[in-house]
Amino acid sequence: MKNFRYMAGVAILKLEADKCIGCGACETVCPHRVWKVEGRQAVIVDYDGCMECGACATNCPVAAITVNPDDGCGCAAYIIQKWLKGEGSEACCGSNCC
Amino acid sequence: MVAKNYYFVEGFVETSAGRVTRVATKLAWPDFFGKLRARLGLRRDSYLVSPGLYCVGQPDHQSPVLVTANYKLTFDALRSQLGGLDAWILVLDTFGVNVWCAAGKKNFSTRELVRRIELCGLSEIVSHRRLILPQLGAPGVAAHQVKKESGFEVKWGPIRAADLKKYLADGLQATPVMREVTFSLSERMVLVPVELTILLKPSFYVLALVLLLSGIGPDFFSVSRAWGRGSAAFGAYGLGVLAGAGLVPLLLPWIPGRQFFLKGIEMGVLVVTGAFLLWGKMIGSGLESLALISFVIAVSSYTAMNFTGATPFTSLSGVEKEMRQGLPVQIAALVVAIVGWLASPFF
Ligand code: SF4
Ligand code: SF4
Numbered sequence: 001m002k003n004f005r006y007m008a009g010v011a012i013l014k015l016e017a018d019k020c021i022g023c024g025a026c027e028t029v030c031p032h033r034v035w036k037v038e039g040r041q042a043v044i045v046d047y048d049g050c051m052e053c054g055a056c057a058t059n060c061p062v063a064a065i066t067v068n069p070d071d072g073c074g075c076a077a078y079i080i081q082k083w084l085k086g087e088g089s090e091a092c093c094g095s096n097c098c
Numbered sequence: 099m100v101a102k103n104y105y106f107v108e109g110f111v112e113t114s115a116g117r118v119t120r121v122a123t124k125l126a127w128p129d130f131f132g133k134l135r136a137r138l139g140l141r142r143d144s145y146l147v148s149p150g151l152y153c154v155g156q157p158d159h160q161s162p163v164l165v166t167a168n169y170k171l172t173f174d175a176l177r178s179q180l181g182g183l184d185a186w187i188l189v190l191d192t193f194g195v196n197v198w199c200a201a202g203k204k205n206f207s208t209r210e211l212v213r214r215i216e217l218c219g220l221s222e223i224v225s226h227r228r229l230i231l232p233q234l235g236a237p238g239v240a241a242h243q244v245k246k247e248s249g250f251e252v253k254w255g256p257i258r259a260a261d262l263k264k265y266l267a268d269g270l271q272a273t274p275v276m277r278e279v280t281f282s283l284s285e286r287m288v289l290v291p292v293e294l295t296i297l298l299k300p301s302f303y304v305l306a307l308v309l310l311l312s313g314i315g316p317d318f319f320s321v322s323r324a325w326g327r328g329s330a331a332f333g334a335y336g337l338g339v340l341a342g343a344g345l346v347p348l349l350l351p352w353i354p355g356r357q358f359f360l361k362g363i364e365m366g367v368l369v370v371t372g373a374f375l376l377w378g379k380m381i382g383s384g385l386e387s388l389a390l391i392s393f394v395i396a397v398s399s400y401t402a403m404n405f406t407g408a409t410p411f412t413s414l415s416g417v418e419k420e421m422r423q424g425l426p427v428q429i430a431a432l433v434v435a436i437v438g439w440l441a442s443p444f445f
Contacts, residue, residue, distance in 0.1 A: 003351050004281055004409075010416040028254050029236035031279040032411065052413040053202065055236035068415050075407020076400065079414075079421055 011050040012068035015042060019064035026056035026065060106177075111153055115219030119152050123181040129174050136171050137288055139295030145170045146194030151218040152177075155184035159225040162266060164255070165211065166232065167192040167200050179259040183266070186224065190214050198410075201238030208240050212247045221249070230255040230270070233277060279410045286347045289408050293343040297401065301335070308332050311436065315443035323443065327386075331439065334390040337373060338397025341365035346402040350409075358412075359424030362402025366395040385445060389438030396431035399424060 013034070022040030032049040035042055035056060042064070044050075050067075057065040105128055110117045136142045146168045153161075154177060163186040166176050173189060180187075190210050192200035200206035211229075215221070231239060233254045241252035256265050256276035265272050308331045313324025345365040346353065353361040370391050403424050406412040 004411045005356060006412050007356050007416045007419060010419050011413045012415050025241065028277070029233055031234060031257060031277065033274065033278055049411075050413060051411050052415060053198075053237045055201075055233075058238065058240050059236055059242070061242040068413070070414055076404040076417070076421055078407065079418055080425075 005048065006051070008048045011047065011052055012066070013044065013047065013050045013052065014066040015044060016064045016066075017041065019062050020060075021062055023061060025059040025061065029055040029059050031055065106174075111157065113223045115222045118186070118223070119150075121152050121154060121177050121187070123154050123177050123179075123183075125174055125178050129170075133171060133174065137291055139292035142292075143194060147173050147189060149189050149191035149214060151220065151223070152187040152189060153185065154180045154187065155182070157184040157186050159223065161185050161224065163188055163220065163224060163229050164262070165190065165229050165235070167195065167197045167206055167235075169194050169196045169200075172196045176259045176262075179262050183263070186220075188214060188218065188220065188229070197232050198234040198237075201235045204238050206235050207238040208243045208247070211239055211244055215248050215250060227251055228253055230265075232259075233257045233272075234279075281350075281410055283348070286350060289405075290344055290347050293347065293401070293405060293408065294339070297339060297343060301339075304335055305332055308335065311439060314440060327439075327443075330386075330390065331393065334393045335397055337369045338366060338394040339401055341369045341394070341398035342401030342403075343405065345369070346398075347405055347408075357420045357424065358406050359399045359403040359420055359427065362399035363395055363427075365402065366398030369398070370394050383442055383445065385438050385442040389435045389442065392431045392438065393435035396428045396435060399428050399431070403428075 020040075020042045022037055022042065024037045024042075026042055027035040027037050031053065032046065032051060034044060034046045034050050036045045037043075052068040054067045054069075057063075057067040105126055106122050107119050108122050109120045111120055112118075132145060136145050147170055149168050161184045164176065164180075165188045166172055168189045168191055173187075176187065190200075190206055191214070192205045192210075195203070195205065197206050211231075215229075221227075227250050229244075229250050230253050231241075234257055236254065239252065241254070244250055244252050253270050254272070255270075256262060256272045257279055258276070261272070261276045265276065305328075309324050309328040312327035312331055313319045313321060315323055342362045342365065345368070346358065346361050349365070350361070353364055355361055355364070403417075403421065406417045406420075
C-alpha cells in the first residue's frame with residue numbers, strides 16, 4: 001500500500017511503550033504494516049500508514065495502544081450526519097460503505 | 099434459510115453435535131448471478147447465509163476451523179478457495195456484512211464468536227482448540243479475550259481467501275504480503291457500480307430540482323426553458339458523477355494530491371475540458387457556462403470525497419479533516435452554480 005498514501009500526521013494512534021510486553025499481536029493484525037516488534041518492544045514504523053481500523057488496539061492484551069475510538073466508516077455522508085445530528089445518532093449508508 | 103439456498107449444499111456430515119451441512123467448493127450459476135447483483139449494489143443487505151457450522155470435504159476432529167462472516171459473497175469467496183481441503187467453516191452472524199466492515203462495527207466480534215462456538219458445540223466436534231480467523235476480523239475480535247472465554251486459540255489467517263491454502267500448507271504461517279491490504283485497479287473497479295447505485299436515488303431529487311430551477315426566468319416559469327436548460331444542467335451533473343464516482347476511483351493512485359476532494363476537482367476540470375473539446379463551444383452565455391462548470395466541480399468533488407468510505411487506507415480522522423476543507427469549497431461552487439444559473443435568463 002505504499003502507493004496509496006493519505007494525509008500525513010492526522011491519525012489518532014498512540015502507544016504506551018512501558019506497558020508493552022512485546023507479544024507481537026499488533027504487528028500480526030495490522031493491515032498496513034504500521035508496527036514492528038523489535039526485542040520485546042513494539043514500535044510504530046509507519047505512523048502515516050495507519051487508517052485507524054482499531055485492530056491493533058483491540059488485540060493488545062495489555063491495552064497499551066489507543067486508536068481513534070470512533071468506529072464509523074469514513075465516508076462523507078456518514079460524517080455529515082454525525083456533525084449534524086451529533087455523535088451516535090448517525091446511520092451509515094447501509095452495507096454500501098467499505 | 100439454508101433450504102432456500104440449497105443449491106450450494108452438497109450433503110451432510112454426522113458429528114457428535116449433530117448434522118453439519120457440507121457445501122460445494124465450486125461456485126454455481128446462482129452464485130455468479132448473486133455476486134453480480136450484489137456488485138451492482140442491488141439488494142445487498144439481504145444477501146446472506148444462515149450463521150452456524152458448515153464444512154467442506156470430509157473433515158474430522160483434527161480438521162482446521164475457518165471462521166467467516168455471513169455475507170454470501172464472503173462465504174462464497176471462502177468456500178471457492180477450499181477445493182480438495184477438509185475443513186470446518188464457522189459462520190458468524192454479521193447481518194450479511196463482510197468481515198472487515200462487520201469487525202469495524204463490532205458485529206464480527208469476540209462476543210459473537212464465543213457465543214457461536216457454544217451454539218454449534220464446536221468443542222465436541224473438534225479435539226483441537228484452534229480457530230483460523232481472517233486477519234481483517236481483528237478490529238472486532240480480541241484473540242486473547244477469545245482464548246480466555248472459550249479456550250480456543252485464535253490464529254490470524256491471511257487477508258485474502260486465495261492465500262488460505264498456502265497458509266495452511268505452510269503450517270499457519272502468513273507472508274508479509276498476505277498481511278497487507280491492497281487496492282488494485284480491479285479492486286477499485288468493482289466498487290464503481292455500487293458507488294453509482296448509491297447515487298441513483300439522490301439523482302432523482304437533483305433532476306427534479308434542476309428542472310425546477312432551470313425553468314425560472316423573467317416570465318416566471320417556462321416549461322420549454324426548464325426542459326432545455328434542465329437537460330444541460332443535468333448533463334453537467336452526470337459529468338460530475340462520472341468524474342467523482344467513476345474516474346477518481348479508477349485513476350486514484352495517479353491523480354496528484356492526497357485529499358479526495360482535490361482529486362475530485364481535478365477530475366471535474368478534466369471532464370469539463372473534455373466536454374469543451376468535444377463540443378467545441380460554450381453552452382449558452384458565459385454566465386451559464388460558469389454555473390455549469392461550478393456545478394460539475396461541486397458534484398465531482400463531493401462524490402470523490404464520499405469515496406473515502408470505500409477505500410481501505412483512509413482514516414476517519416483524515417476524512418474529517420479533509421471534509422472541513424472540502425465541504426466549504428463544494429458549497430461555494432454550488433452557490434456559484436445556483437446563483438449563476440438562476441441569474442442568467444435575466445441578462
Ligand atoms: S489502527 Fe489499524 S491501521 Fe492503524 S496501526 Fe492499528 S492495526 Fe494498523
Ligand atoms: S500488542 Fe500490545 S503488548 Fe503486544 S507487542 Fe503490540 S503493543 Fe506490545
